[in-house]
Amino acid sequence: MANNNFSFGSSLLVPSLQELAKESNLTVPSRYIRTDQDRLVSISDDDHGLHFLDQIPVIDLQKLISDESTELAKFHSACKDWGFFQLVNHGVSSSLVEKTMTETQNILKLPLEEKKKFRQSAEEVEGFGQAFVFSEEQKLDWNDPMVLTTLPVNIRKPHLIPKFPSAFREALDIYSLKLKDLAICLVEQVEKVLKVKEKEVSRLFEDGLQAMRLNYYPPCPQPEKVIGLTPHSDASAITILLQTHDVVGLQVKKDGNWVPVKPLPNAFIINIGDVLEMITNGEYRSIEHRVMTNLQKERFSVATFYSPSLDSEIGPSHSFITEQSPPKYKRLGMKEYMRRYFQHELNSKSFLDTMKL
Ligand SMILES: O=C(O)CCC(=O)C(=O)O
Numbered sequence: 517m518a519n520n521n522f523s524f525g526s527s528l529l530v531p532s533l534q535e536l537a538k539e540s541n542l543t544v545p546s547r548y549i550r551t552d553q554d555r556l557v558s559i560s561d562d563d564h565g566l567h568f569l570d571q572i573p574v575i576d577l578q579k580l581i582s583d584e585s586t587e588l589a590k591f592h593s594a595c596k597d598w599g600f601f602q603l604v605n606h607g608v609s610s611s612l613v614e615k616t617m618t619e620t621q622n623i624l625k626l627p628l629e630e631k632k633k634f635r636q637s638a639e640e641v642e643g644f645g646q647a648f649v650f651s652e653e654q655k656l657d658w659n660d661p662m663v664l665t666t667l668p669v670n671i672r673k674p675h676l677i678p679k680f681p682s683a684f685r686e687a688l689d690i691y692s693l694k695l696k697d698l699a700i701c702l703v704e705q706v707e708k709v710l711k712v713k714e715k716e717v718s719r720l721f722e723d724g725l726q727a728m729r730l731n732y733y734p735p736c737p738q739p740e741k742v743i744g745l746t747p748h749s750d751a752s753a754i755t756i757l758l759q760t761h762d763v764v765g766l767q768v769k770k771d772g773n774w775v776p777v778k779p780l781p782n783a784f785i786i787n788i789g790d791v792l793e794m795i796t797n798g799e800y801r802s803i804e805h806r807v808m809t810n811l812q813k814e815r816f817s818v819a820t821f822y823s824p825s826l827d828s829e830i831g832p833s834h835s836f837i838t839e840q841s842p843p844k845y846k847r848l849g850m851k852e853y854m855r856r857y858f859q860h861e862l863n864s865k866s867f868l869d870t871m872k873l
């Protein structure tokens with residue numbers, strides 16, 4: 517059984533961006549300046565310059581659960597062709613969602629002295645700080661995030677969630693359980709649409725691993741020179757993203773182009789992660805995404821990552837393997853998979869490439 521001795525790994529400690537971003541007449545330090553990224557854009561207050569011509573699909577969960585055939589077809593195409601969609605009618609109350617977002621903002625904006633109690637350590641990637649930093653030369657994101665494991669409860673780090681302000685803890689406790697149910701429900705819809713036999717996929721998720729990244733992107737005086745979050749795909753099976761819906765920033769890679777996401781009020785943004793790509797043997801694929809920074813506005817998001825249980829083994833499921841379609845990905849334990857993920861620099865889908873046969 518997993519316990520709280522489990523560690524994802526470590527990352528070099530980085531300075532607090534929250535403090536840096538407060539400086540007046542700030543010149544962005546070279547460690548944040550990106551010359552390795554294509555088409556960085558400056559997002560201004562009114563979103564000028566962004567063309568929302570192409571948009572990720574919108575899926576209605578209630579219609580999906582009721583087996584409405586057009587919604588099932590839309591869902592399949594959203595997962596297969598986009599790997600990203602907005603989910604409406606998801607059943608999580610707007611009061612809980614609002615409370616979670618308010619408390620997230622409160623905790624991400626705690627004074628530095630308070631935040632220090634919850635900082636990453638040299639051995640542990642959970643807590644305030646950036647993950648995936650392995651050298652002093654490595655470029656940093658314009659983001660002051662915190663990573664936490666949230667479920668199962670017994671792998672929560674004793675010095676983090678249990679010590680958080682009670683308002684945040686209360687919201688998180690309910691939110692994490694609701695999002696677990698929602699993630700399992702989405703996995704079941706995948707299973708239904710792809711005609712998986714004998715709950716072979718959803719079985720892996722009953723006592724699944726849930727982690728969250730709370731992202732805090734302060735405004736940046738030179739947004740076209742930095743990136744809020746490096747292009748990546750998520751290691752999870754399914755990611756459920758909550759964000760301040762009035763500030764755009766997320767972009768999704770579709771057919772080689774970056775498509776900005778314009779979030780709908782009361783919607784979650786869902787994406788397929790690397791584990792689901794492995795389990796479905798590439799039938800559904802994880803999708804690269806990145807975050808742009810805003811000149812005037814700060815932006816917050818809560819990414820909830822849901823994956824199979826730490827005790828499970830992952831790899832292509834039997835339902836997806838035939839003579840014509842042999843396994844394309846390795847099989848390995850979830851613990852080992854997560855450990856390897858956190859030892860690898862975040863860079864497009866390069867980690868998933870190491871999982872290919
Ligand atoms: O902030 C966002 O919109 C995206 C966050 C994200 O992709 C992540 O935390 O993995």
Ligand SMILES: [Fe+2]
Pocket residue numbers: 748749750755805819
């Ligand atoms: Fe992500």
